[in-house]
Amino acid sequence: MAxxxxxxxxxxxxxxxxxxxxxxxxxxTRRLGTxxxxxxxxxxWHVGNKENLVGLATNAGFAELELRTDGESxxxxxxxTARELRGLFTRHSWLxxxxxxxxxxxxxxxxxxQNHLLxxxxxxxxxxxxxxxxxxxxxxxxxxxxxxxAQSPTPDDSSAMTTELLERVKTELTDYPLLLERYTALANAxxxxxxxxxxxxxxxxxLDGLQAHLDHxxxxxxxxx
Amino acid sequence: MAxxxxxxxxxxxxxxxxxxxxxxxxxxTRRLGTxxxxxxxxxxWHVGNKENLVGLATNAGFAELELRTDGESxxxxxxxTARELRGLFTRHSWLxxxxxxxxxxxxxxxxxxQNHLLxxxxxxxxxxxxxxxxxxxxxxxxxxxxxxxAQSPTPDDSSAMTTELLERVKTELTDYPLLLERYTALANAxxxxxxxxxxxxxxxxxLDGLQAHLDHxxxxxxxxx
DNA sequence: ACCTGAACACCGTTCAAGT
DNA sequence: ACCTGAACACCGTTCAAGT
Numbered sequence: 202m203a204x205x206x207x208x209x210x211x212x213x214x215x216x217x218x219x220x221x222x223x224x225x226x227x228x229x230t231r232r233l234g235t236x237x238x239x240x241x242x243x244x245x246w247h248v249g250n251k252e253n254l255v256g257l258a259t260n261a262g263f264a265e266l267e268l269r270t271d272g273e274s275x276x277x278x279x280x281x282t283a284r285e286l287r288g289l290f291t292r293h294s295w296l297x298x299x300x301x302x303x304x305x306x307x308x309x310x311x312x313x314x315q316n317h318l319l320x321x322x323x324x325x326x327x328x329x330x331x332x333x334x335x336x337x338x339x340x341x342x343x344x345x346x347x348x349x350x351a352q353s354p355t356p357d358d359s360s361a362m363t364t365e366l367l368e369r370v371k372t373e374l375t376d377y378p379l380l381l382e383r384y385t386a387l388a389n390a391x392x393x394x395x396x397x398x399x400x401x402x403x404x405x406x407x408l409d410g411l412q413a414h415l416d417h418x419x420x421x422x423x424x425x426x
Numbered sequence: 427m428a429x430x431x432x433x434x435x436x437x438x439x440x441x442x443x444x445x446x447x448x449x450x451x452x453x454x455t456r457r458l459g460t461x462x463x464x465x466x467x468x469x470x471w472h473v474g475n476k477e478n479l480v481g482l483a484t485n486a487g488f489a490e491l492e493l494r495t496d497g498e499s500x501x502x503x504x505x506x507t508a509r510e511l512r513g514l515f516t517r518h519s520w521l522x523x524x525x526x527x528x529x530x531x532x533x534x535x536x537x538x539x540q541n542h543l544l545x546x547x548x549x550x551x552x553x554x555x556x557x558x559x560x561x562x563x564x565x566x567x568x569x570x571x572x573x574x575x576a577q578s579p580t581p582d583d584s585s586a587m588t589t590e591l592l593e594r595v596k597t598e599l600t601d602y603p604l605l606l607e608r609y610t611a612l613a614n615a616x617x618x619x620x621x622x623x624x625x626x627x628x629x630x631x632x633l634d635g636l637q638a639h640l641d642h643x644x645x646x647x648x649x650x651x
Numbered sequence: 652a653c654c655t656g657a658a659c660a661c662c663g664t665t666c667a668a669g670t
Numbered sequence: 671a672c673c674t675g676a677a678c679a680c681c682g683t684t685c686a687a688g689t
Contacts, residue, residue: 206672229662229663230662230663231661231662231663239673240673240675241662242665242666242673242675245663245664246672246673250663250664251663298526301523301526301527301576302450302451302523302527309598312599313602315605316602316604319604319605330611330620332608333608333611334623334627334628335627337628338628340570341566341567341571341628342563342567342570342628343570344569344574345567345570345573348522348525348526348566348569348573351526351529373537374537377540379544379548380537380544383558387558395555398555398559399562399563402556402560402639403559403562403563405635405639406563406632406638407563407631407632407635408635409635409639410631410633410634410638411631411635413635414631414634431653432653432654455681455682455683456680464654464655466655466681467654467656467683467684470654470682471653471654472653475683
């Protein structure tokens with residue numbers, strides 16, 4: 202009733218809250234209007250249109266990133282950056298869908314992160330296009346990993362439903378015994394620890410791969426430094 | 427006028443054609459209806475609903491993958507698999523958005539690919555959960571890379587517009603000289619070759635990283651085999 | 652079995668009109 | 671300057687009714 206005046210930040214905050222709670226599909230101008238106790242089109246004055254609002258929400262997400270530069274080695278710094286980014290995408294699981302739906306999303310906080318990532322790669326010893334490729338490799342892996350986590354988001358049903366589902370899958374995967382074996386092994390493991398372990402394995406592999414590139418670039422003579 | 431009877435495959439084919447041509451947002455039940463010279467809701471009998479249709483279209487995409495097992499080494503086979511998957515995602519750029527919007531997508535052709543990926547990783551020497559992590563690492567990287575390519579899809583405007591846009595960006599990136607430098611360097615390069623080079627760099631890094639894991643796992647005594 | 656027409660509840664966006 | 675109400679052109683989906 203005695204609702205405060207709207208402003209851009211309040212609209213963005215409400216959008217982020219709605220996105221976190223119910224996902225990208227739940228964000229509509231009318232739902233946002235009711236949340237803000239305003240008409241459905243009140244937001245247009247503040248954020249232009251919906252696509253722009255999603256962009257602003259995404260940018261607000263990236264503002265959460267703590268970009269530290271005090272790691273002991275480039276490897277530590279790059280790992281910390283990757284983990285920060287991954288944390289962002291798990292806290293706001295709508296981010297991958299938002300980027301996919303609106304590829305033009307950009308903003309100062311996103312730019313800030315990109316610059317940080319490039320800086321860390323530069324300190325590691327990458328130059329020229331290799332700098333871009335190294336940054337893109339890290340970014341791609343983290344995005345792809347977050348994208349994979351979003352694929353299995355529904356432990357709504359407890360173990361009872363799971364075993365029934367497992368039976369159904371068992372008949373579907375009859376031609377692929379290896380896949381069935383891995384599927385059951387993963388189904389019996391704790392999802393949270395599985396996700397972390399999967400990410401850390403990939404991250405470690407990526408860092409080893411980048412390390413190999415740097416070693417080769419600086420001459421393979423002293424690989425033990 | 428003398429339109430053939432509808433069937434599930436024709437609906438899927440029309441959906442894929444529409445998706446390829448105009449993207450995920452363009453796929454609506456009514457547009458599909460006009461393409462098929464049928465009513466907007468004719469598809470419901472054949473494919474259930476829209477989400478299911480997108481799943482079927484995705485599955486149809488994965489059917490295109492040629493999964494070869496005749497590589498000389500596990501590294502060749504895994505690289506070939508990754509490149510096949512990347513090709514699929516570049517030919518059908520709506521795939522990342524489709525997966526993001528409907529995380530529950532699955533199907534026999536997708537399962538077939540997953541099994542192939544696991545097989546290749548198994549032949550490489552991975553076992554147990556490492557098998558899953560290795561596969562997930564490759565998959566995540568390829569998805570993330572495809573996702574990145576989709577971010578810069580609009581060379582609609584030729585070089586004239588690009589230079590004007592470059593000026594605008596130059597003021598935005600004034601706080602980030604490193605990012606500005608890399609941005610201009612990339613803007614002056616051929617986008618297609620850039621995309622390929624970026625992917626190949628990341629792929630090579632990933633394979634080196636997996637290689638390092640296998641070496642360590644089998645004992646670091648014989649790294650030259 | 653397969654398809655249509657009409658209907659329902661929703662959407663993003665615009666724009667005159669209000670304060 | 672900021673916001674509302676009504677309107678427009680779209681959605682996905684359902685369902686009785688047709689053949």
